[in-house]
Amino acid sequence: MSALSKTRLERWLGSLLRINDTPERTSAAFALGVIVGFSPFIGLHTVIGLTLAFAFRLNRVAVLAGVWLNLPWIMAPYYAAATMLGG
Helix, strand or coil: CCHHHHHHHHHHHHHHHCCCCCHHHHHHHHHHHHHHHCCCCCCCHHHHHHHHHHHHCCCHHHHHHHHHHCCHHHHHHHHHHHHHHHC
């Protein structure tokens, strides 16, 4: 991997992982994602979450983390892996 692409990757990951919002706005974004994750619109959770994140100008990564944490097809492998790791 060249030095230029490695530097670019590090800069991109740094901008993705650093949040320039207050803790209140970040937790509001995550809470919005959790609420959307419990909605009955199967298959549209991600789209709804991103639409609301753009509408309210919230952190999209936090919204998606909240949405994906509660999706039915992610919960089973997540809890299985957590139980296996904890055991």
